[in-house]
Amino acid sequence: MQSISRENEPIxxxxxxxxxxxxxxxxxxxxxxxxxxxxxxxxxxxxxxFGGFIDHYAGDPYTDGSGAYLDNGDxxxxxWLTDKVHRNDARFMEFVLGSVPEHxxxxxxxxxxxxxxxxxxxxxxxxxxxxVDPLLQRSGLGGLLYRHGLALLDKAKGLAFTEATSSDSARxxxxxxxxxxxxxxxxxxxxxxxxxxxPRQVQQxxxxxxxxxxx
Numbered sequence: 314m315q316s317i318s319r320e321n322e323p324i325x326x327x328x329x330x331x332x333x334x335x336x337x338x339x340x341x342x343x344x345x346x347x348x349x350x351x352x353x354x355x356x357x358x359x360x361x362x363f364g365g366f367i368d369h370y371a372g373d374p375y376t377d378g379s380g381a382y383l384d385n386g387d388x389x390x391x392x393w394l395t396d397k398v399h400r401n402d403a404r405f406m407e408f409v410l411g412s413v414p415e416h417x418x419x420x421x422x423x424x425x426x427x428x429x430x431x432x433x434x435x436x437x438x439x440x441x442x443x444x445v446d447p448l449l450q451r452s453g454l455g456g457l458l459y460r461h462g463l464a465l466l467d468k469a470k471g472l473a474f475t476e477a478t479s480s481d482s483a484r485x486x487x488x489x490x491x492x493x494x495x496x497x498x499x500x501x502x503x504x505x506x507x508x509x510x511x512p513r514q515v516q517q518x519x520x521x522x523x524x525x526x527x528x
């Protein structure tokens with residue numbers, strides 16, 4: 314693993330001009346993701362379709378700057394949707410069913426339907442994708458990116474939802490204040506973990522209440 318000075322990593326908010334660059338970062342990062350490779354197990358299928366998967370799964374975070382990436386060496390990226398922007402779920406599912414192997418379509422459809430059951434009913438931010446270059450994973454860069462995005466979320470006092478596609482990802486998110494709200498696994502799919510993060514001031518009130526509760 315390379316030695317990294319995390320404090321000096323420049324972080325840039327995404328713009329429409331960054332779409333291809335961020336797509337390349339995430340396509341490289343997700344080659345090791347259990348869910349991505351379950352959906353697209355053959356390398357040629359993965360490379361042919363994963364850029365489109367990003368576009369449909371993450372919606373359009375570029376027009377309102379709902380994303381960030383590490384500008385020095387394109388080491389990682391984070392995308393989210395605010396509570397004012399929504400993904401087109403019908404178009405996303407149409408893309409998935411048209412791009413995954415035929416024998417996997419029914420399970421993939423059921424998997425994403427199960428994910429949908431965990432989305433909060435109230436307005437919330439949706440953190441869709443976090444990816445770091447496989448050569449630099451477990452180096453703290455994912456946490457650095459996520460803290461940047463969560464600082465914006467906390468400023469907006471927003472509730473947030475995400476799906477962790479591995480237990481390692483879930484543990485990272487838990488250290489940043491997320492809570493697992495379920496586990497989704499359909500047929501041969503890997504287990505995934507829907508997660509919620511309350512606004513920071515709500516978390517702080519709960520901690521204070523627990524601290525001063527009578528024993």
